[in-house]
Amino acid sequence: MTWYNYSLYVYCVSGSWIIGMILVYLLRKKRIKWLADIFLVAGVVIISVFTVGLWMELERPPFRTLAETRLWYGIFISVIGLVIYYRWRLFWMLAYTLLMAILFLFINYFNPDTFDKTLMPALQSPWFIPHVVVYIIGYAFLAVSSLIGLIGIYKMRKNKNTDDTIALADNIVYLGFAFLTFGLLFGALWAKEAWGHYWTWDPKETWAFLTWMVYLIYIHFRVSKKKNVKSSLWILSLAFIILLICWFGVNYLPSAQTSVHVY
Amino acid sequence: MDGMNKNKKRKTWQSPWGYLESFIISSSILIIGFIIEFFSGDNLLKLPAWPVNLILIVIVISYIIIVQKFFKTSIVKWFSSPPAAISAISILTFLILLMGFIPQNNEASDGFVKMIGLTHVTTSWPYLLCSFFLLLILGFTIVRRLFPLTIKNFAFFLNHAGLFIVIVTASLGSADLWRLNMQTVEGRAIFTSYDHNGNSYNLPFAIKLLDFKIKEYPPNIGLYSNKDNKLKIDKKTQLMEVVEGSSKILDNWNIIIEKYLNGSKKDSLGYDTSNAIGAAPAAYVKAVNQISSKEICGWVSCGSFNSLMKPLVLTSDLELVMTIPVAREYSSDIRVFESMKKYKDYTIKVNEPLKVHGWTIYQTGYNEKMGKWSNMSIIELVNDPWLPAVYVGIFMLLTGSLYLVWMGRSNQAKKTKNNDLV
Numbered sequence: 137m138t139w140y141n142y143s144l145y146v147y148c149v150s151g152s153w154i155i156g157m158i159l160v161y162l163l164r165k166k167r168i169k170w171l172a173d174i175f176l177v178a179g180v181v182i183i184s185v186f187t188v189g190l191w192m193e194l195e196r197p198p199f200r201t202l203a204e205t206r207l208w209y210g211i212f213i214s215v216i217g218l219v220i221y222y223r224w225r226l227f228w229m230l231a232y233t234l235l236m237a238i239l240f241l242f243i244n245y246f247n248p249d250t251f252d253k254t255l256m257p258a259l260q261s262p263w264f265i266p267h268v269v270v271y272i273i274g275y276a277f278l279a280v281s282s283l284i285g286l287i288g289i290y291k292m293r294k295n296k297n298t299d300d301t302i303a304l305a306d307n308i309v310y311l312g313f314a315f316l317t318f319g320l321l322f323g324a325l326w327a328k329e330a331w332g333h334y335w336t337w338d339p340k341e342t343w344a345f346l347t348w349m350v351y352l353i354y355i356h357f358r359v360s361k362k363k364n365v366k367s368s369l370w371i372l373s374l375a376f377i378i379l380l381i382c383w384f385g386v387n388y389l390p391s392a393q394t395s396v397h398v399y
Numbered sequence: 400m401d402g403m404n405k406n407k408k409r410k411t412w413q414s415p416w417g418y419l420e421s422f423i424i425s426s427s428i429l430i431i432g433f434i435i436e437f438f439s440g441d442n443l444l445k446l447p448a449w450p451v452n453l454i455l456i457v458i459v460i461s462y463i464i465i466v467q468k469f470f471k472t473s474i475v476k477w478f479s480s481p482p483a484a485i486s487a488i489s490i491l492t493f494l495i496l497l498m499g500f501i502p503q504n505n506e507a508s509d510g511f512v513k514m515i516g517l518t519h520v521t522t523s524w525p526y527l528l529c530s531f532f533l534l535l536i537l538g539f540t541i542v543r544r545l546f547p548l549t550i551k552n553f554a555f556f557l558n559h560a561g562l563f564i565v566i567v568t569a570s571l572g573s574a575d576l577w578r579l580n581m582q583t584v585e586g587r588a589i590f591t592s593y594d595h596n597g598n599s600y601n602l603p604f605a606i607k608l609l610d611f612k613i614k615e616y617p618p619n620i621g622l623y624s625n626k627d628n629k630l631k632i633d634k635k636t637q638l639m640e641v642v643e644g645s646s647k648i649l650d651n652w653n654i655i656i657e658k659y660l661n662g663s664k665k666d667s668l669g670y671d672t673s674n675a676i677g678a679a680p681a682a683y684v685k686a687v688n689q690i691s692s693k694e695i696c697g698w699v700s701c702g703s704f705n706s707l708m709k710p711l712v713l714t715s716d717l718e719l720v721m722t723i724p725v726a727r728e729y730s731s732d733i734r735v736f737e738s739m740k741k742y743k744d745y746t747i748k749v750n751e752p753l754k755v756h757g758w759t760i761y762q763t764g765y766n767e768k769m770g771k772w773s774n775m776s777i778i779e780l781v782n783d784p785w786l787p788a789v790y791v792g793i794f795m796l797l798t799g800s801l802y803l804v805w806m807g808r809s810n811q812a813k814k815t816k817n818n819d820l821v
């Protein structure tokens with residue numbers, strides 16, 4: 137199996153995921169709901185078959201080039217998305233992860249000449265993918281939690297009941313926070329492997345840690361004062377600002393002129 | 400909730416302490432840290448090394464357990480309360496936020512900001528005191544919530560004790576951490592290495608570089624503007640990878656690579672293949688202007704440490720230049736000697752360090768001026784005896800987080816299990 141067969145696989149995988157998602161929606165109240173599951177899982181199986189085939193063909197783990205890397209992004213993101221979906225029934229998360237996975241697979245499809253492009257030595261590591269994938273998922277959860285926070289603030293203004301809103305926000309923050317923790321720790325383990333130290337307070341690391349701390353405050357604030365919904369919602373919205381700085385803004389800070397993470 | 404009513408009647412500093420008192424205490428600790436830092440001048444803070452650090456850990460943990468179990472005063476209770484935790488986390492977050500904005504360990508910095516430690520936060524008194532305070536609160540919380548042994552408490556334990564272990568072992572362990580640099584040279588066994596301050600140390604083993612290898616990406620060709628003195632790289636004009644037979648349009652010029660030599664030497668006629676040391680890549684290029692149909696042919700080379708770079712002039716202010724190839728992978732074959740007769744050979748590369756005799760050896764660099772002809776390889780040797788303990792903490796945190804993913808906000812999980820959340 138080689139990249140020459142790739143287009144066929146991309147179409148099959150994307151097709152079955154999209155059909156799966158449509159069926160999830162159409163059949164949500166029907167007895168044959170399981171039909172959707174078959175398509176969702178089939179997509180993962182097909183892309184895994186391709187990857188294993190490629191692995192055997194290359195006689196080495198396909199972990200070296202950017203294209204091979206994207207293949208793994210596709211697999212991991214979709215698997216995590218499915219697990220989260222079956223555990224929590226979060227349809228938007230299913231859609232988000234599968235569309236991300238399809239995007240990665242199609243980038244490979246349209247850019248066949250980048251199969252061997254520049255990947256600096258420090259990035260050529262088995263940690264690269266898990267590290268990035270869990271951050272992508274964590275950020276998605278936390279972004280949504282802030283959205284829910286804003287909805288909550290709006291509801292409060294209108295004097296509507298916010299019990300469900302805050303409960304949902306709590307749950308999403310727990311999931312997002314857990315993924316953020318994974319990202320942080322994977323990053324630390326990787327840094328140890330590549331540079332000899334797990335934490336160097338590089339500006340990006342500092343801001344990632346700050347993001348983590350702010351959500352830690354939110355979690356504990358909720359544990360202690362369940363009634364204080366209004367302040368909680370505000371913390372949630374503010375936390376997102378820190379997250380955005382970490383995500384996009386770090387490169388522009390005066391403290392970040394020597395970062396290894398600037399990209 | 401009657402707790403709320405009680406809170407309203409309660410005066411400041413009357414127990415149980417709430418947010419106001421907690422934040423007053425945490426901020427005082429931060430301010431005391433600033434003051435100590437201010438008066439301690441230029442003396443850098445140093446954490447104690449083995450075995451004092453271990454003794455300290457044992458004392459602190461025993462203290463927490465004994466006090467928490469046998470002295471149940473309201474102050475002790477406060478130490479494991481959410482308001483205390485939140486104030487401690489918030490104050491530390493505030494300090495790190497400052498650190499996020501102020502450039503750290505910058506030689507040029509000076510003045511008040513430096514005096515109170517904000518230019519070197521992680522080695523300053525305020526940071527030390529705030530994190531120690533956080534650790535105390537974390538410790539008291541862990542001991543209080545240890546029993547009964549339910550799954551929920553166990554997950555709580557994994558998260559909190561995991562974090563406790565990571566912070567304690569990583570910070571106190573840093574005093575026992577050795578990081579040494581060594582410049583290995585092909586053909587010579589070396590056992591002297593240097594720390595960041597330039598002090599030299601002799602290792603219990605010697606290292607000889609057998610071979611330094613480098614794999615490179617192909618070089619790129621781009622347009623260089625003499626007017627702006629820089630490479631033109633924007634959405635329209637990008638770099639072009641040098642591959643024989645390929646062509647690409649760069650800013651109105653159609654560039655065709657007619658011939659590519661991996662290593663070359665210059666002679667009277669042009670460039671010819673060469674494998675000599677310092678033989679730079681060169682390409683024979685045809686450039687056709689799409690507007691004026693003007694055609695220019697010639698050699699382009701990026702040069703090396705001992706051959707000149709060669710641009711191809713297109714117009715008075717536009718040249719075609721080749722960039723120096725970037726390293727894709729570099730590695731060193733090394734021989735590690737325990738004695739003259741006892742040795743073993745290994746290969747190290749970035750991301751694939753080697754573990755021998757309690758040291759981890761990392762490939763960090765090479766002579767970049769010489770590039771692929773470098774006969775010198777820079778390696779870093781790290782000895783981190785506390786690492787296994789740090790990994791135990793990290794592993795506990797990972798497991799605890801898995802639980803969070805699975806249970807979510809657990810008390811609501813049951814209620815909503817089979818309903819769609821969104």
Ligand code: HEM
Binds near residue numbers: 479488536
């Ligand atoms: C990895 C980091 C942490 C995670 C994931 C975490 C998570 C949690 C969770 C989920 C709870 C609620 C427990 C429950 O009600 O069942 C909790 C409670 C608590 N946490 Fe943390 N926490 C972390 C770090 C910290 C830190 C750094 C502190 C203190 C400085 C702290 C202090 C507390 C306190 C005081 C409680 C209340 C316990 C109680 O009322 O029984 N936690 N934490």
